[in-house]
Amino acid sequence: xxxxxxxxxxxxxxxxxxxxxxxxxxxxxxxxxxxxxxxxxxxxxxxxxxxxxxxxxxxxxxxxxxxxxxxxxxxxxxxxxxxxxxxxxxxxxxxxxxxxxxxxxxxxxxx
Amino acid sequence: xxxxxxxxxxxxxxxxxxxxxxxxxxxxxxxxxxxxxxxxxxxxxxxxxxxxxxxxxxxxxxxxxxxxxxxxxxxxxxxxxxxxxxxxxxxxxxxxxxxxxxxxxxxxx
Numbered sequence: 001x002x003x004x005x006x007x008x009x010x011x012x013x014x015x016x017x018x019x020x021x022x023x024x025x026x027x028x029x030x031x032x033x034x035x036x037x038x039x040x041x042x043x044x045x046x047x048x049x050x051x052x053x054x055x056x057x058x059x060x061x062x063x064x065x066x067x068x069x070x071x072x073x074x075x076x077x078x079x080x081x082x083x084x085x086x087x088x089x090x091x092x093x094x095x096x097x098x099x100x101x102x103x104x105x106x107x108x109x110x111x
Numbered sequence: 112x113x114x115x116x117x118x119x120x121x122x123x124x125x126x127x128x129x130x131x132x133x134x135x136x137x138x139x140x141x142x143x144x145x146x147x148x149x150x151x152x153x154x155x156x157x158x159x160x161x162x163x164x165x166x167x168x169x170x171x172x173x174x175x176x177x178x179x180x181x182x183x184x185x186x187x188x189x190x191x192x193x194x195x196x197x198x199x200x201x202x203x204x205x206x207x208x209x210x211x212x213x214x215x216x217x218x219x220x
Contacts, residue, residue: 006153034208034209036211041214042213042214043201043211043212043213043214044154044201044211045211046208046209046210049208088153088154090154090209097142097205098144098156098159098169099209101153101154102153103151103152103153104153
């Protein structure tokens, strides 16, 4: 079983919808949690970075971490066609150390 | 954008030939990483470096070696390329947050 499991998708939603992307993990030592966005044929781009449990908001994006359930989520409000990409969750137990990635969820937002 | 470049961006080679991929950073970050990305497997860590001449293996290191003689450069070498090493290779750097380069598409025929 993988240390990080990500909802596989693909996910297709209409423009303006609220999107929920989710990952679960098994390693209780993880303390740093990231979400990356990857457009086709591009490198992953860091979207959200959180430490420990709680919520973090940045514009239309909200990251939630529930360490007690070993569950993290990324919410996208008012989704736009430009949000169409693959989203990767990642987590690690030390700052600047190795991260373990989920396999990604591909999102399509239809106009 | 984080100052990370990878070269070459595309390469086609034949089985059994050596291949070296280069990652160059202008951010002076201590940590550098090499990943491969394949359908169904996500991003998998090949090797990483935590300083000049300090490197360690990741989860898929067999068939790969690395070197870091300067802070800004991290080289990935496939000593004898195989078709199973056809992939997209990403370099990343970290100061606490990990930033990725644009990737190298490698095809081994």
